Amino acid sequence: MPRETLSAATHYHESAMSLFEREEVFTDILTDLQRQGWSVQDNVFSSEFIQALMAEAQGIESTNMLQAGIGRQQDHQLSLNARRDTIQWIDGDRPIRRDFLNAMEALRLALNRRLFLGLFDYEAHFARYEAGAFYEKHVDAFHGRSNRVLSTVLYLNQDWQQQDGGELVLYDERDSEHELGRFLPQQGRLAIFLSEAFPHQVLPAKRTRHSIAGWFRVNNSTGQFVDPDQ
Numbered sequence: 001m002p003r004e005t006l007s008a009a010t011h012y013h014e015s016a017m018s019l020f021e022r023e024e025v026f027t028d029i030l031t032d033l034q035r036q037g038w039s040v041q042d043n044v045f046s047s048e049f050i051q052a053l054m055a056e057a058q059g060i061e062s063t064n065m066l067q068a069g070i071g072r073q074q075d076h077q078l079s080l081n082a083r084r085d086t087i088q089w090i091d092g093d094r095p096i097r098r099d100f101l102n103a104m105e106a107l108r109l110a111l112n113r114r115l116f117l118g119l120f121d122y123e124a125h126f127a128r129y130e131a132g133a134f135y136e137k138h139v140d141a142f143h144g145r146s147n148r149v150l151s152t153v154l155y156l157n158q159d160w161q162q163q164d165g166g167e168l169v170l171y172d173e174r175d176s177e178h179e180l181g182r183f184l185p186q187q188g189r190l191a192i193f194l195s196e197a198f199p200h201q202v203l204p205a206k207r208t209r210h211s212i213a214g215w216f217r218v219n220n221s222t223g224q225f226v227d228p229d230q
Contacts, residue, residue, distance in 0.1 A: 016106040019049045019099060021188075026107065029192060030114045033150075038170060038193035040183050044154075045103070050188045054156040056096050057126050057210040060088055065128055084133035085202075087125040090212070100124070100212070104152070108216055117149055117216070124152070124214030129166060133209070135202040137171070140215065141195035148195040150216040155185035157210055166205030173197040185209055 020026075021043045032039030065086035092098040104122045112119050129135075141148040153168065160166070166185050172178040176199045183191060193200070195215060 016099075016102040019045055019103045020106075021046050026110045029107070029190075030110065033111075033115060033192070033194075037173065037197055038180070038191070040170075040181070040189065040191045042186070042189050044190040045188060047188065049099070049103075050156060052096050053100060053154075053212065054158065054187070054210060056094070057128070057156055057212075060126060060128075062086070064088060065126075068127070083135040083202075085127050085129045085135060087127050087213075089123070089125045090214075104214065104216075111150070111216065118218050119149060119216040120147075120219040122214055122216050124212055127211045127213050129202065129205045129209040129211075131207055132204055133202075134204040137169075137176070137199050137201040139196060139199050146195065147217045147219065148215040149218055151191075151193055151195045152212075152214045152216070153191045154212040154214075155189045155191075155210075156187060156212070157185050158187050160184055160186050160209075164206045164209075165203055166209040167203045169201050169203060171199040173199075185211060 017023075025041055025044050028041055029039045032041075065088050068083055068085045068087045090097050090101065092101055101122065101124070104124070108119050108122055111117055140146075140151045157164075157166075162184065164184075167182045168185065168191055169182050170180045170191070170193065172180055173194075180198075182203075183189065
């Protein structure tokens with residue numbers, strides 16, 4: 001690799017890593033995923049970065065949010081009985097969004113080095129749950145039918161209390177009625193889990209709830225089929 005390219009890559013990596021609050025967070029996430037297939041970590045990113053993401057999320061006009069649906073591409077459909085959140089997909093057109101995608105790229109590389117998952121890329125959207133909104137129990141991918149491998153949820157909410165509701169409930173992959181845990185959407189908390197394995201739901205929120213939902217994906221393209229990008 002040319003020296004200039006190597007220098008740019010090093011700077012890119014250092015810039016992305018500076019967004020994380022603690023160096024050991026990668027080790028903690030990777031260890032949990034190897035041991036149990038899911039991880040919930042607090043204080044993953046710096047407080048300044050989380051606050052900037054929260055300001056970005058709050059600044060999105062409601063008219064620019066889409067009603068979330070079920071499924072992808074031609075199978076996509078709205079189902080207000082199953083979920084009530086609104087979303088906006090994230091691309092790199094604004095600095096704070098680009099920084100977030102760069103940070104998750106650094107995590108993708110670490111996951112591939114340690115767990116050999118062959119993760120190809122990452123997609124994400126802002127999610128907003130107004131008071132009363134929820135998402136029924138579901139899985140993010142069906143065995144053999146999706147390119148989503150790992151799901152992530154980063155919570156942005158300030159001063160979230162037990163009475164505010166909106167918990168993420170994660171269920172056992174072998175017994176979908178057995179709860180592994182209920183996790184408040186506290187600011188800076190990151191949940192990550194195998195997309196095909198763990199049913200989960202979002203309980204009704206009592207006030208506006210902000211998060212970023214995302215998926216690390218593999219590339220399932222073949223000579224006859226182009227993997228959809230969303």
